[in-house]
Amino acid sequence: MLINALNGLVYGSLLFVLSAGLVLVYGLRRVVNFAHGALYMLGAYIGWSVATLYGFAAGVVAAGVALAAVGVVLDLVLFRRLAGRQPLITVIVTFGVLLILEDVVRSVWGTGNRALDPPAALDGVVEIFGAPFPVYRLFIVAASAAMAGGLAAWLRWGRTGLFVRAASHDASVAAMCGVRTAAIGPMVVGLGAAFAGLSGIVAAPFLSIHPSMGSEILVLSFVVSVIGGLGSFAGAFVAAMLLGQVQSFGTVLLPELAALLPFLLMAGVLIFRPQGIAGTKG
Amino acid sequence: MKLTTSALLGLAVGLMAPAVASAEPEALRIGVPTTRSGPYTLLGDQAVRAVEFAVGEANAAGGVDGRKVEFKVVDDEASPDAGRRAGEKLASEGYRILTATVSSSVGLAMSTQLNRWDAMYVSTINKSPKITGDSCHPRMFRTNHSDDMDIAIVGPWLKDQPQKTWGIIAADYLWGRGSGAAFKATAQSLGRKVETEVFPPVGTTDYAPYITQLRDGGVEGLWVALAGADAINFIKQAKQFGLTDKMLIFGHNVVSPSTAKAVAKEMVGIWGNMGYAAAIDTPANKAFVAAWKAKYGAEPTDYEGETYAGMQVIFAAVKTAKSVAPADVSKAMEGLSATTPFGQVTMRAADHQLEEPNYLGRVVEKDGAHVIVVERTFDAKTATPGPNPACKL
Incomplete structure (x- = not known):
């Protein structure tokens, strides 16, 4: 049973890093970013290209930096204009971005599956509960915890973090108090995209890299942010951990329903607590 | 006069054209x-x-x-x-x-x-x-x-394998379920026991819960019916969990150049049917x-x-x-x-x-490279089951 909890923790960690970017962007821009899955996929591809040449660490850095740049461009060109529009419009536009990015990746990297090895230092197994467990999976937990901790500390105690929270709460009042909200937007969307790119490259060593990998995981990261409460960072954390455990134990205990459980959970939350675990009403 | 000549010439060409066409048969x-x-x-x-x-x-x-x-x-x-x-x-x-x-x-x-x-x-x-x-x-x-032909050669192969207890991991849709059921029938007819069956949905990213379940089930052999990226995800993760080294694995439609291109190293040892192989x-x-x-x-x-x-x-x-x-x-x-x-x-x-004929093969390491080799060849008679009575021509 403990091994299942550990499996759930690993998957939950990955989902959290992915959803964190989604939550950040929604919190500030109120844009439901369907392109987030494509950013994750793009991160995996860019990271893969760099990692195969210069090593895994370089791949991680490249994925983060490149995707941050993509995020800044996305914000300046699209999200800034979309903020305040009808949700349906933002959904359609960002979905269009997803399709475009998938085709760009197809024409640059081709349609075949690719794979990346974990770095040598993380490629072994450790004995946990009497059975081998891949070290890399523990690294995923540690990396997610570091990213989550860093982000939380920055938002809570950093001066810029304070500005981000202020702008997310009420952009006009924040601007009146002297916060440069125009600069906050690209920074937050860039950071959100960087999180997507990082989760892509971090996931790459245990997944197949292919153009539709983003749309496959996108649905689950939406489930995470809906359960957590759109825009809530702490809520997303709880929801991702919960979903990881639901997936892991559901597969073992209720195999016939396992694929359905995350959605049942989401439906339950939408009916009984529509604002999500940590969201506020209104 | 000039006009007449060219007209005549045109007529001549026109008359010749069908002759040329009939000399060269229809493409x-x-x-x-x-x-x-x-x-x-x-x-x-x-x-x-x-x-x-x-x-x-x-x-x-x-x-x-x-x-x-x-x-x-x-x-x-x-x-x-x-x-x-x-x-x-x-x-x-x-x-x-x-x-x-x-x-x-x-x-x-x-x-x-x-x-x-x-x-x-x-x-x-x-x-x-x-x-x-x-x-x-x-x-x-x-x-x-056909799928039936690929399954037909599994029996003759399984007969020679000492593993008595088997698990199945198959994609949760028509093909995967069908493949799993066909293997189960073959295995049982040869006195093998199928003890653990798991059916992950198509597009599953994390196979850890399935892998630990198969490992804890203690089976000696495993039938894998996953396609495309799912197969690659599973092969990578199974290797990382040490599953591939612990049990005999057979992958339905898994041993192919496109899969090997992504995970050749992790595939070493896994058996599979091959529609065609350069070898x-x-x-x-x-x-x-x-x-x-x-x-x-x-x-x-x-x-x-x-x-x-x-x-x-x-x-x-x-x-x-x-x-x-x-x-x-x-x-x-x-x-x-x-x-x-x-x-x-x-x-x-x-x-x-x-x-x-039909073939079973594996990825092996040869001179530092990973190549697909044909391990067993089954003649046309063994590989082609009799015509399906449902077919009426």
């Missing part, structure tokens, strides 16, 4: 309704490359039955509707011998229109048993192995692989080898029929014997399935 036109967009594009690319190569080779050797060979490709979008339109377009333009379609559902959709188009269809990739089963058609043929030991295949390598700098993949083999069967039928009319070629196909990379093979008249 053999191959229609290729295959996938040029969407997730199956990579497979369609391979099918088209094989047709192009086979046509080029035939024309360089003076054509087929003295006829020039031409082909035309139209996108079937891997959907039955678009596939039907692609087939109709090709047939209406005179490309009435259709082949190299990727998806079984497109092949089956076209088969209902073959009489109306006065066309024929030769499957080189479609594995659905329906093609030569209850949906068989007088104008439809299959030169590749097949026949004179025709050796010649084919050498010529292919000279042109493309790589070994042919499974789809390429299978489609090239299918083209050889079509060419042999045209030579026998001495005609390119689909009715005549279809007739010549029945009972036809042809030389292909699979060796000398026969097109069974009863259900239009090519009787051919």
Whole structure:
């Protein structure tokens, strides 16, 4: 049973890093970013290209930096204009971005599956509960915890973090108090995209890299942010951990329903607590 | 006067033209309704490359039955509707011998229109048993192995394996469930026990819960029926968890160049059926692989080898029929014997399935590189189960 909890923790960690970017962007821009899955996929591809040449660490850095740049461009060109529009419009536009990015990746990297090895230092197994467990999976937990901790500390105690929270709460009042909200937007969307790119490259060593990998995981990261409460960072954390455990134990205990459980959970939350675990009403 | 001369000249040319045309027989036109967009594009690319190569080779050797060979490709979008339109377009333009379609559902959709188009269809990739089963058609043929044929060689292999307890991991949809059920029946008939069965949904990213369950189940062997990216995700993660080294694994349609390209290292030791392998030991295949390598700098993949083999069967039928009319070629196909990379093979008249050998192989490490090798070859008799009684031609 403990091994299942550990499996759930690993998957939950990955989902959290992915959803964190989604939550950040929604919190500030109120844009439901369907392109987030494509950013994750793009991160995996860019990271893969760099990692195969210069090593895994370089791949991680490249994925983060490149995707941050993509995020800044996305914000300046699209999200800034979309903020305040009808949700349906933002959904359609960002979905269009997803399709475009998938085709760009197809024409640059081709349609075949690719794979990346974990770095040598993380490629072994450790004995946990009497059975081998891949070290890399523990690294995923540690990396997610570091990213989550860093982000939380920055938002809570950093001066810029304070500005981000202020702008997310009420952009006009924040601007009146002297916060440069125009600069906050690209920074937050860039950071959100960087999180997507990082989760892509971090996931790459245990997944197949292919153009539709983003749309496959996108649905689950939406489930995470809906359960957590759109825009809530702490809520997303709880929801991702919960979903990881639901997936892991559901597969073992209720195999016939396992694929359905995350959605049942989401439906339950939408009916009984529509604002999500940590969201506020209104 | 000048006018009269040119008019006469024109008349003369006009009179000569039919004579020239009859001296050169009607070209053999191959229609290729295959996938040029969407997730199956990579497979369609391979099918088209094989047709192009086979046509080029035939024309360089003076054509087929003295006829020039031409082909035309139209996108079937891997959907039955678009596939039907692609087939109709090709047939209406005179490309009435259709082949190299990727998806079984497109092949089956076209088969209902073959009489109306006065066309024929030769499957080189479609594995659905329906093609030569209850949906068989007088104008439809299959030169590749069906799912039933791939399962048929598992029994003779399993018989020789000492593992008594087996697990199954199969994708939760028609093909995966069918594959799992077929393996279970085969295993039980040989006195093996199937103790753990798990069915992850298509598109599963994390297989850890399934892997730990299979490991804790304590089975000695594992049947894997996952496709595409799912298979790659599973193979990677199973290796990382040490599952691959702990039990004997057989992957249904897993040992292929496209999978090996991504996870060759992690696949070492995993058995699998192979529709075609560059390592097949026949004179025709050796010649084919050498010529292919000279042109493309790589070994042919499974789809390429299978489609090239299918083209050889079509060419042999045209030579026998001495005609390119689909009715005549279809007739010549029945009972036809042809030389292909699979060796000398026969097109069974009863259900239009090519009787051919089938192969099991593994990825092995050789001189620092990972290559796919043929470990077991089953002759056509063992590999081709009898015709499905549901097929009435």
